[in-house]
Amino acid sequence: MRVQDSDPKYEASQDLPAFSYARYAESLGFTGIEITTPEQIGNAWDQALVNDRPTLLDFHTDPDVPLIPFHIEKKQAKAYMSAMLHGDPDALETIKASARQFSKSFIGKSP
Numbered sequence: 001m002r003v004q005d006s007d008p009k010y011e012a013s014q015d016l017p018a019f020s021y022a023r024y025a026e027s028l029g030f031t032g033i034e035i036t037t038p039e040q041i042g043n044a045w046d047q048a049l050v051n052d053r054p055t056l057l058d059f060h061t062d063p064d065v066p067l068i069p070f071h072i073e074k075k076q077a078k079a080y081m082s083a084m085l086h087g088d089p090d091a092l093e094t095i096k097a098s099a100r101q102f103s104k105s106f107i108g109k110s111p
Helices: 021-027 038-050 074-085 091-106
Strands: 031-035 055-059
Touching (some): 021 031, 031 038, 038 055, 074 091
C-alpha cells in the first residue's frame, strides 16, 4: 500500500503480534520451518522440497523494510516517499532500513 497507493502504514492491520506460524503448521500435521537469517534460506527450501507433506516456511523479516518491486517505477518510488512523509508512524526507521537494503543490492555491482 505504501508503494502502490502512497498510503502511510495502517498499524491496526500491519502490526502483528509475535506468533510462530511454523509451530502452528506443525500442530496441523504439516512441517513448519522457521527462517530467521538469510543463511538458513537455502537449507529450508531444500528441506521443504523433499518433505513428504505440505511445508510452511516461516520467514522472519524486518518489518521496516517494505516490499518494493525489483524494478520499481518512478511513480511507485514517488508514492512510497509520499507515504513516508505523510504520517507513516515508522517513516524514519523504514527509510533507514530501505536505504540499507538498497545499498546491499548495489555492493559488488559495477556501474
